[in-house]
Each structure stands twice: as structure tokens, then as C-alpha cells.
Amino acid sequence: MDGWSGRIDPSITGDARRWHQVVQPAAANGLAGVAMLGFACDEGIRRNGGRVGAAAGPVALRSMLSNLPVLNETPLYDAGNVACTDGDLEGAQLRYAGQMSQLLDAGHLPVGLGGGHEIAFATYQGLAQHLLHGQKAGHPSRVAIINLDAHFDLRKQAQGSSGTPFLQAIEHAAQHGLALEYFCLGVSASANTRQLFNTADAHSVYYRHDDELTLLSLSQQLEQMQSRLDSVDVIYLSICLDVLPAAMAPGVSAPSARGMPMEVIEPLLAAIAATGKVAVVDVAELSPPFDRDNSTARVAARLIHRVTHAIQRANEV
Template sequence: MDNWHGRIDDPTDPETFRWHQVVRPMEGSAAPGIALLGFASDEGIRRNNGRPGAADGPAAMRNALANLPVAHTRPLYDAGDVACTDGDLEGAQQRYAACVTGLLADGHFPIGMGGGHEIAFGSYLGLAGSANAGRIAIVNLDAHFDLRDNPVATSGTPFLQASRHAAANGIALDYVCLGTSAASNTRRLFRTAQETGTRYLVDQDMTAAHSRAQVERVRQWLQPADSIYLTICLDVLPHAVAPGVSAPNARGVSLDLLEPFIAATVQTGRVKIFDIAELSPPLDRDNATARVAARLVHGLVQ
């Protein structure tokens, strides 16, 4: 709990409390609540020839969350980290998935803190392995499809891995990618998106003028889902807003344009798990990206 410290306005008045005053270590008998779970890994980024540093993301996110005001009513827990320190990314993803499945079984809402976007395959596996998951929809806010076909898992493969796992195990899966950049995905990746039935909006179509219609389109895409996994790769944001990522985005989608899509997804009432990926503290100027990540988490749990 070393990362949980900050300002105290009044130690006796709950209306002044901040996250560091209410978060508790996860225990087996804990009442259902919000469970923060870190995935301290940048092995997938390394394998994908990206800039490492995201393994430090969970600690930085805790620091950024610690001083935020409490605006939620559910209990808040820190479930610790699953780390990839030996190069065995696949084993770390399996361990992370087991933690997610256990948290869901105990009635918690898991919030994953990356780490590279290789967290996504672990999150998907955790949800897919839970009881009553039913038809799953993945909503990924990301400049990249992350549908690479690679001999080993990387930060660029998780959603093709999920698609293949679902097909092999009789799981109905819909994949929605919002904020896709034509400058960040090859023609092969766009073809893979078509072959896997991926629905997507490119960054240039996510504008204020078209926001209402596009949000409604996403709502329609999500109607068949029984369970939704929402994931945000911070490189969907412009570089000026989120510099601390492996692959900075020259254009990106602004926070005010992303928020209605996040809200519409959460308002379905079927989001079972959420994570934020690619926070890389060594590359983060003035902790700007960590602060954006914390604000996104704060807004989602209210």
C-alpha cells in the first residue's frame, strides 16, 4: 500500500475523503466492491519492438488515483499486481486471468491497470472463464487494432488471440475498436479486421458533428452482448494529452470526444471488467498521462 498517500482535509468527515483514505487491501472475505488489479508488464511491448516502461504503470496509476476525491459508494480494494519479470508473458497472462475470474466470482468489479496492452488477453480470458459471461463484447478505445498475427503473444496480438480463443471454445464474441488510425495500421490489419468481423470507427470519423450518431451506432453494436469488457489504450489520445505511451499518437481522439462513447458503453449496465493500458511512466511528462488515466478511472466508477 506504499502508493496510497495524499492530502487529508478532515480525517473524520467522509465528504472530504480521498481514495487513499478509503482503499483497503483485498481480502478473501471482502464485501463486493471495486477491485484494482495491476498488470506490471512491458514484455509484450518489447516483443512488439516498442518502447518499454509500462511495467511501472500500475504504481504510477495508484499514485495518480490516491489524491482524487471519493465520489463512489462501493468499497474500494487494491488487489495487488501480477508481474511479468522473467519473460514468460503467457504465464503472466494466465495468472492475471485467474485473478480476474476470482474477483468476478466474488462479486467485484475488476479495474485492470497496465502495463502494456498485452493485459487485454488476460482480461478477456478472465471474463471468458467466469460464470454466466454469455456473449462477450470487447470495446477497445485504441489507435491500433491489436490484431497482429504473430508466433508469440505481444502487445499487438491480444484481440486476434481473443478471437481465436472464442472460436475454438464456442464463445460468441464481438470486437469493437474505436479511434483506429489509418496511419497506425497496415492494410493487412484492416483486412484482418474485416475477416474477424471487427466493427470500428476511425479517428477521423469521431468528431463533434457526428458524435451523437456514432454513439448510437456503438449502442446498436453492443445490443447482443451479455457481458462487456471495456479497455482503453492511452495511445488513442493525442500525444499532447498522453505523452507517456509506447507509441505516441500524432492525431488521436480528444478526451471530450471519447467520453460519450465510454459513458454509452457503461450505461448499458453490462460492463463486467475495465482496464487501462500502455501507461509508461519513464516517458510521461509531468505525470500528464497518469493523471489522464486516473481521471478516466475516476469518471467510470462514479
């Protein structure tokens, strides 16, 4: 498996293992665990007029995840990468969705490693395949997509891109009878046009601006969000790294002028994980060519490490 290597500590009085020592290739009939699936793609960024480089994101993320400590006995799997090398974004998204659906069917918590935010429509399609199969068996689900992002990504374009995935998801859900709510947390007023705000309002998107989500207001904001999530059955959590301040996350397609600090983001993720409803997570927009000392990749790895552990703890309750 590419990208998994790191230090090995002597084990004297306890568990000194790191992720690279326990991760294994995803295989059929394995115990349910956390399964990472890379989307090595920035075709959507190219179509959206951004600076490309995110196709190298999955390798960089694995490198930073490798040395993180093992916190529990849940198996860790690497399901490999789906790449887009020929410009056929739609085909790559369908291949990724098929693998994602299989991981969900097997009981895993899939973690998507991006790649541009076009990963989001691929992740959503995989979740939809999984859930719609369950609905045919008589188990309808209400889904919330929670996107931590400076951008709505609700563009209406002739071709899908990194700017369209959540409108594509909303439209797909409506066409297939899947109840879907979209939450966008960390929206920047200086990075979204009035048209995008109008689109969000037209689709009843629950959103909060970056300057609304502060330490002073966090308790109230968490209460409001949690009350909205009470009626939801399944959560798809997407983390776009440009939701962070540019000084902390320079290695993204579109760095933020303000962003939200980790002091706000981590409690948000903890509250979302504590619902026990998170079925799938992905991290998007890591662009290693623009990173400094792997700082963006390190932050992304920390967030994956924390949120997957929190989700597992919530599922044990």
C-alpha cells in the same frame, strides 16, 4: 499497500475522503466493490518492437488515483500486482487471469492497471474463465470487447505481444464456443497496415477511425454503437492511452499523431457504462519514463475515476 498516499482534507460539513483513505487490500468474502489489479509488464511491448517502460505503470496509476475524491460508498480494493520479470509473458498472463476470474466470481468490478496492452489477453482470459464456468451452469453470454485504441492489436505472430491480444481473444472464444464481438474505436489509418484492416474485416470487427469520431458526428456514432450493444450481455472495456493525442498522453509506448480528444472519449465511456453491462475494465500502455509531469497518468486516473463511478451508477438502476 504500495503507492497509496495523498492529502487529507478536514471534514466539516461533508465527505472529504479521497481514494487513498478508503482503499483496502482485497480479501475473500468482502463486500462487492471496485478491485484494482496491476499488470506490471512490458514484455509484450518488447516483443512488439515498442519502447519499454510500461511495467512501471501500475505504481504511477495508483499514485494519481490516490487523491481523487470518493464519490459513493462502494468499497475500493487493491488486489496487488502480477509482474512479468523473467520474459514468461504467457505465464504472467495466466496468473493475472486467475486472479481476475476470482475477483469476478466474488462480484467485484475489476480494473486492470497496465502495463502494456498485453494486459488485454490476460484480462480476457480471466473474463472467459468466469463466463465459461457460468455457461456450464446454463448461463451462456454474448461478450463485446470494446477497445479504445489507435491500433487494432490484431497481429498474427508466433508469440503473443502487445500487438496480438484481440486476435488471441477472438481465436480463443471461437475455440471455446464463446460468442464474442470486437469493437475498436479510434483506429488510426496511419498506424495500421492494410493487412490489419483486412484481418479486422475478416473477423467482422466493428471499428471507427479517429477522424470519424468527432464532436459533430458523436451523437450518430453513439446511436450506431448502442444499437450493436443491445444484443450483448457482457462488455469488457479496454482503454489504450495511445488513443489520446500525443500532447495529452505523451507517456505511452507509441504516441498518436492525431488521437481522440477527451471531449469525445468521455461521452463514449459514459454511453458504454450506461448500458449496465460492463463487467471489467483495464487501462493500458502507461509508460512513466516517457511521461511529462505525470500528465498521462493523470488523464488515465481521471478516466478510471469517471468510468468506474458511471458503471456503479448504471448498476444501481
